[in-house]
Amino acid sequence: MAELSLRETRAKSSVWLEWTLVGLGILTLLVAPFFVYPIFLMKMLCFALFACAFNLLLGYTGLLSFGHATFFGGAAYFTAYAVKVWGWPPEAGILLGALGAALLGLVMGFFAIRRQGIYFAMITLALSQMFFFFCVQAPFTGGEDGIQGVPRGKLLGMLDLNVSINIYYFVLAVFLIGVFAIWRIINSPFGMILRSIRENESRAISLGYSVANYKLAAFVMSATLAGLAGALKAIVFQFATLTDVTWQMSGEVILMTLLGGIGTMVGPIIGASLVVGLENTLATSSFPVTIATGLTFMVCVLVFRRGIVGEVYARFLGPKGDAKD
Amino acid sequence: MKCWVYDGAMTMIFGIPVQAFLGQLLVGLINGSFYAMLSLGLAVIFGLLRVINFAHGALYMLGAFIGYLLLTRFGIGYWPALILSPLIVGGFGVVVERLALSRLYDIDPLYGLLFTFGLALVLEGVFRYYYGVSGSPYSVPPLLSGGTNLGFMFLPNYRGWVVVASMIVCFGTWALIEKTRLGSYLRAATENPGLVQAFGVNVPLLLTLTYGLGAALAGLAGVLAAPIYQVSPLMGSDLIIVVFAVVVVGGMGSILGAIVTGYMLGLAEGLTKVFYPEASNLVVFVIMAIVLLVRPAGLFGRDA
Amino acid sequence: MSDAAPLLAVRGLNAWYGESHALHGVDLEVFPGETVTLLGRNGVGKTTTLRAIIGLIRQRTGQIFFDDKDLMRLPLHRTAHQGIGLVPEERGIFATLTVDENLVLPPIVAEGGMSVEEIFELFPNLKERRNSPGTRLSGGEQQMLAIARMLRTGVKMLLLDEPTEGLAPVIVQRIGDLLATMKKRGMTILLVEQNFRFASRVTDRFYLMEHGKVVAGFPVGELPDRMTLLHEVLGV
Numbered sequence: 001m002a003e004l005s006l007r008e009t010r011a012k013s014s015v016w017l018e019w020t021l022v023g024l025g026i027l028t029l030l031v032a033p034f035f036v037y038p039i040f041l042m043k044m045l046c047f048a049l050f051a052c053a054f055n056l057l058l059g060y061t062g063l064l065s066f067g068h069a070t071f072f073g074g075a076a077y078f079t080a081y082a083v084k085v086w087g088w089p090p091e092a093g094i095l096l097g098a099l100g101a102a103l104l105g106l107v108m109g110f111f112a113i114r115r116q117g118i119y120f121a122m123i124t125l126a127l128s129q130m131f132f133f134f135c136v137q138a139p140f141t142g143g144e145d146g147i148q149g150v151p152r153g154k155l156l157g158m159l160d161l162n163v164s165i166n167i168y169y170f171v172l173a174v175f176l177i178g179v180f181a182i183w184r185i186i187n188s189p190f191g192m193i194l195r196s197i198r199e200n201e202s203r204a205i206s207l208g209y210s211v212a213n214y215k216l217a218a219f220v221m222s223a224t225l226a227g228l229a230g231a232l233k234a235i236v237f238q239f240a241t242l243t244d245v246t247w248q249m250s251g252e253v254i255l256m257t258l259l260g261g262i263g264t265m266v267g268p269i270i271g272a273s274l275v276v277g278l279e280n281t282l283a284t285s286s287f288p289v290t291i292a293t294g295l296t297f298m299v300c301v302l303v304f305r306r307g308i309v310g311e312v313y314a315r316f317l318g319p320k321g322d323a324k325d
Numbered sequence: 326m327k328c329w330v331y332d333g334a335m336t337m338i339f340g341i342p343v344q345a346f347l348g349q350l351l352v353g354l355i356n357g358s359f360y361a362m363l364s365l366g367l368a369v370i371f372g373l374l375r376v377i378n379f380a381h382g383a384l385y386m387l388g389a390f391i392g393y394l395l396l397t398r399f400g401i402g403y404w405p406a407l408i409l410s411p412l413i414v415g416g417f418g419v420v421v422e423r424l425a426l427s428r429l430y431d432i433d434p435l436y437g438l439l440f441t442f443g444l445a446l447v448l449e450g451v452f453r454y455y456y457g458v459s460g461s462p463y464s465v466p467p468l469l470s471g472g473t474n475l476g477f478m479f480l481p482n483y484r485g486w487v488v489v490a491s492m493i494v495c496f497g498t499w500a501l502i503e504k505t506r507l508g509s510y511l512r513a514a515t516e517n518p519g520l521v522q523a524f525g526v527n528v529p530l531l532l533t534l535t536y537g538l539g540a541a542l543a544g545l546a547g548v549l550a551a552p553i554y555q556v557s558p559l560m561g562s563d564l565i566i567v568v569f570a571v572v573v574v575g576g577m578g579s580i581l582g583a584i585v586t587g588y589m590l591g592l593a594e595g596l597t598k599v600f601y602p603e604a605s606n607l608v609v610f611v612i613m614a615i616v617l618l619v620r621p622a623g624l625f626g627r628d629a
Numbered sequence: 630m631s632d633a634a635p636l637l638a639v640r641g642l643n644a645w646y647g648e649s650h651a652l653h654g655v656d657l658e659v660f661p662g663e664t665v666t667l668l669g670r671n672g673v674g675k676t677t678t679l680r681a682i683i684g685l686i687r688q689r690t691g692q693i694f695f696d697d698k699d700l701m702r703l704p705l706h707r708t709a710h711q712g713i714g715l716v717p718e719e720r721g722i723f724a725t726l727t728v729d730e731n732l733v734l735p736p737i738v739a740e741g742g743m744s745v746e747e748i749f750e751l752f753p754n755l756k757e758r759r760n761s762p763g764t765r766l767s768g769g770e771q772q773m774l775a776i777a778r779m780l781r782t783g784v785k786m787l788l789l790d791e792p793t794e795g796l797a798p799v800i801v802q803r804i805g806d807l808l809a810t811m812k813k814r815g816m817t818i819l820l821v822e823q824n825f826r827f828a829s830r831v832t833d834r835f836y837l838m839e840h841g842k843v844v845a846g847f848p849v850g851e852l853p854d855r856m857t858l859l860h861e862v863l864g865v
Binding site: 506510512513515516519520521522523524525526527529 | 726734
């Protein structure tokens with residue numbers, strides 16, 4: 001009994017701590033553009049949202065997708081094309097990107113959920129490679145050149161996104177909305193069912209849940225939010241290229257999530273920041289990024305499976321989070 | 326190379342000149358040979374270790390590069406390299422299994438996939454760093470240079486050799502697993518490793534050797550590939566994804582299934598190049614999608 | 630019997646499946662040439678005891694001495710080479726191996742085992758089906774094969790987990806004969822058995838298990854006096 005109440009206070013204090021940290025984090029992001037290059041911060045935010053969306057699937061449903069670049073990069077193409085060629089306003093372009101990603105997610109998910117575990121990973125990888133080849137050949141993507149010079153335009157016809165501080169707060173707002181949506185999904189009854197599928201799929205089936213539908217729904221949600229991140233990135237950087245649909249990109253988002261902490265809310269954000277930061281640092285040196293990425297992968301898997309945030313939870317806050325081990 | 330002329334009017338199949346048709350079919354058969362050798366190794370490793378070896382493409386690349394380096398640095402030619410390179414790659418595999426993979430068997434198999442993915446990135450990165458992304462040619466060994474006119478088509482000797490060699494390799498591996506005592510240990514340990522070890526078989530050693538064998542197979546495929554495709558750091562990563570699709574189509578339950586599926590998909594790719602070249606990159610994936618709809622466990626899969 | 634040293638001595642054996650504590654200090658001894666039966670209800674830890682002795686369960690503490698050698702320190706694949714073998718409850722016949730391959734799968738660990746020919750003499754129907762997949766055999770034949778393949782290895786002691794489970798009476802009879810033959814050849818046997826009548830026919834002694842512990846031990850001759858206790862513990 002005493003132990004129980006102790007654990008309760010501990011949980012309560014850790015909840016307080018979490019909210020304080022979240023508040024501090026948001027505050028930091030609000031003032032950050034005055035100290036750090038906004039373009040770097042925006043890149044970070046886009047990838048952080050991407051990783052959070054990915055983690056919705058891996059961390060909370062237990063499905064390892066090796067094809068999330070399709071949604072990220074695909075949405076970037078859709079958005080870039082709509083904004084540049086059709087002259088759509090940015091918000092409509094981004095919406096189209098996210099919806100396009102949802103559609104791609106529906107198709108890929110439809111095939112992939114037919115198998116489990118390792119096969120699921122291989123199928124998503126193969127389908128995503130198929131999408132890559134499609135993008136290489138399809139006329140609207142601009143092939144090797146991609147779609148360049150995408151105008152940022154005016155948000156809702158008012159806010160000029162060419163002003164770097166404007167676009168930064170727009171990106172931050174979208175990021176926060178996206179992360180909030182993920183948080184809501186995870187903590188809804190729907191999220192609970194996803195977790196029970198992750199823990200024990202056959203049990204969830206025997207409880208009468210149509211596991212396939214839940215998986216597909218989670219897949220589409222994750223794809224949509226990944227697409228939102230990719231669409232945002234296309235507006236920020238004003239281009240969409242093949243890089244974002246490669247399997248390396250799918251690998252990168254896995255690394256961000258793994259490094260930060262699979263199945264934790266904050267982990268992917270931290271992981272994404274670190275990976276983007278590392279890449280920026282290495283960009284100016286001659287050390288190849290792939291080697292660094294690969295080594296991080298190997299080290300994470302061997303000694304650090306809970307990721308940074310997962311380790312912090314395990315060591316200082318008692319058992320919490322859903323780190324998958 | 327293509328200056329020879331088939332006498333008289335061109336023979337056509339479905340409106341395609343017969344030579345072009347057979348030529349693409351040969352290309353398909355060659356690709357299929359590599360799919361078969363690689364998916365075979367993947368299936369053997371997965372069967373026993375429950376690890377999807379993402380580094381399989383990188384080990385194939387490593388095999389080709391070791392062959393290339395043996396030649397350029399030490400003047401060691403193709404035939405010795407055909408033995409040495411798989412041995413080195415296999416030895417590398419043994420080290421990787423002992424140091425890393427053996428620590429991952431008790432946890433979710435996805436971690437094995439992620440680890441070998443990281444390993445693949447590192448291997449690829451190292452060779453890119455030193456040798457750039459452009460390929461280096463590796464010449465056909467003198468014994469196999471030139472070609473043979475089969476009457477209906479011209480067959481470069483080396484390509485003929487690759488088809489034969491890959492069939493020998495595939496059949497040899499199949500026989501090793503299905504017909505020998507060591508193979509019976511391997512099959513039994515695939516079913517129930519604990520009991521086999523309780524019988525007194527050193528299963529941990531068996532796992533190490535299996536990964537080594539799989540790696541050596543990939544290395545051997547790499548050396549065989551070197552004179553056909555160029556030796557390049559990227560040669561493995563694109564291939565491995567296609568091989569994954571092959572493995573999904575075949576299902577990893579059966580060694581023979583992996584081999585047959587490999588050749589079949591290679592040929593399917595070759596045929597597509599004849600009729601609709603734009604889709605030749607995609608056809609394997611399309612077939613995979615269809616198989617997933619019709620028979621999710623794969624053509625030869627046992628796990629439903 | 631008591632003046633000889635035990636072939637297998639287990640003291641204070643504890644074992645866990647993950648978090649759950651399955652054995653709470655098992656003590657037992659089996660002397661050379663003896664057949665000893667572990668009795669107990671389902672879930673008291675009989676199978677777990679066998680699996681912990683052979684080393685399939687690694688989360689274990691306590692002492693296990695076999696032939697004066699400490700089994701606790703050995704890796705799983707070294708244990709069999711001391712001369713002890715397990716015939717598991719699920720029989721462990723391999724589907725991807727032929728009957729022949731199943732038979733010669735366990736490595737020979739000592740001299741004195743039966744040859745394949747001798748085994749086929751003892752089990753003619755195994756010989757007839759030597760090239761078919763192991764799991765195509767009937768349940769009784771699979772059980773015969775599971776025991777037969779251990780006879781080839783030359784082990785001194787067998788841990789037999791419910792060899793008669795789910796088998797027809799006539800097959801049970803044959804397995805009883807087989808155990809008697811093995812005993813004549815000097816095999817030491819630790820048996821887990823639900824079939825009480827079968828066990829009392831082949832065994833020298835009983836151990837009674839409850840809640841992951843051995844709570845009583847007595848020779849087969851004391852059986853009539855112990856029936857009240859058995860009724861209580863086994864509910865038979």
